[in-house]
Amino acid sequence: MPELPEVETIRRGLIPAMVGKTIAAVSLARADLRRPFPRGFARRLAGRTVSGIERRAKYIVVALDSGDSLILHLGMSGSFRIEGADGRAPPGTLHHTAQKHDHAVFRLTNETRIVYNDPRRFGLMDLIPTAVIDTDGPLAGLGLEPLDGDLSAPRLAVLLRGRRISIKAALLDQRIIAGLGNIYVCEALWEAGVSPFRLAGNLVRANGKPSAAIGRLATAIPKVLRSALVAGGSSLRNYARTDGSLGTFQHRFRAYGREGEKCTRNGCGGTITRSVQNGRSTFHCPRHQR
DNA sequence: ATTGAGTCCTGAAGGC
DNA sequence: TGCCTTCAGGACTCAA
Numbered sequence: 001m002p003e004l005p006e007v008e009t010i011r012r013g014l015i016p017a018m019v020g021k022t023i024a025a026v027s028l029a030r031a032d033l034r035r036p037f038p039r040g041f042a043r044r045l046a047g048r049t050v051s052g053i054e055r056r057a058k059y060i061v062v063a064l065d066s067g068d069s070l071i072l073h074l075g076m077s078g079s080f081r082i083e084g085a086d087g088r089a090p091p092g093t094l095h096h097t098a099q100k101h102d103h104a105v106f107r108l109t110n111e112t113r114i115v116y117n118d119p120r121r122f123g124l125m126d127l128i129p130t131a132v133i134d135t136d137g138p139l140a141g142l143g144l145e146p147l148d149g150d151l152s153a154p155r156l157a158v159l160l161r162g163r164r165i166s167i168k169a170a171l172l173d174q175r176i177i178a179g180l181g182n183i184y185v186c187e188a189l190w191e192a193g194v195s196p197f198r199l200a201g202n203l204v205r206a207n208g209k210p211s212a213a214i215g216r217l218a219t220a221i222p223k224v225l226r227s228a229l230v231a232g233g234s235s236l237r238n239y240a241r242t243d244g245s246l247g248t249f250q251h252r253f254r255a256y257g258r259e260g261e262k263c264t265r266n267g268c269g270g271t272i273t274r275s276v277q278n279g280r281s282t283f284h285c286p287r288h289q290r
Numbered sequence: 291a292t293t294g295a296g297t298c299c300t301g302a303a304g305g306c
Numbered sequence: 307t308g309c310c311t312t313c314a315g316g317a318c319t320c321a322a
Contacts, residue, residue: 003316120300124316165294182315
């Protein structure tokens with residue numbers, strides 16, 4: 001399931017195929033994903049040249065020469081595949097190699113096809129004027145970007161102070177920190193040695209200063225994300241890079257999916273447990289995560 | 291206002 | 307083998 005490292009990996013895969021290229025036509029196989037495609041979606045994209053591809057949290061932002069930005073979210077099961085540019089798939093009709101759950105095809109003027117596939121349809125596409133993407137649309141209200149270098153302990157303390165939710169729920173809240181999902185929250189809490197059940201606000205001292213636990217989290221979150229990014233993300237179920245290859249970080253999980261296994265922290269000796277928190281699986285080591 | 295529960299969706303996995 | 311149930315979870319809506 002694409003979280004920040006997976007989305008960033010996909011963004012990097014799309015750049016060489018799309019930046020500087022012109023969209024010839026867009027074909028939709030249905031009217032909606034999680035939400036309807038915006039009005040005039042295909043018409044507003046046709047003939048436009050891609051000027052750049054950025055990322056915000058789990059969103060991919062494709063800037064166009066029209067002044068609009070195409071906002072892409074992969075949900076749980078979304079993926080892109082690139083066809084045609086290198087001759088692997090012959091150019092031709094839009095759906096030449098159509099697969100089940102292909103919902104949108106972006107055909108470029110060089111006959112490359114960027115195909116969006118999403119079995120669960122939790123994904124999202126929107127078209128927003130680039131000038132207002134931070135205040136209108138899906139990106140409005142997103143919290144701290146965890147790899148921008150702004151994730152310091154004092155900053156985290158400000159964000160968590162007074163919160164009566166668990167630290168697990170707080171780290172999953174995209175309005176606080178944007179880009180983490182269930183996997184990397186579990187991993188970051190394991191790395192930091194913090195129990196997912198502690199109240200977020202209780203990690204902040206009465207004077208507003210960060211506790212040692214917040215300090216460790218501020219270090220662990222970017223560390224875990226960068227490690228995953230280097231590995232090309234984690235491949236579980238539907239995640240694949242744009243070239244179809246798989247990331248490998250799932251082999252380095254320390255907590256997620258390891259219920260009943262020995263904790264691999266040096267000298268810990270605990271056992272990873274699975275519990276349900278806010279309707280989601282939480283994996284942690286009760287021995288060293290306190 | 292803040293927080294938590296329910297909802298959407300399909301495919302994989304497990305039970306019998 | 308095959309049918310059935312359960313689970314996965316990002317972001318949204320709704321209610322307490």
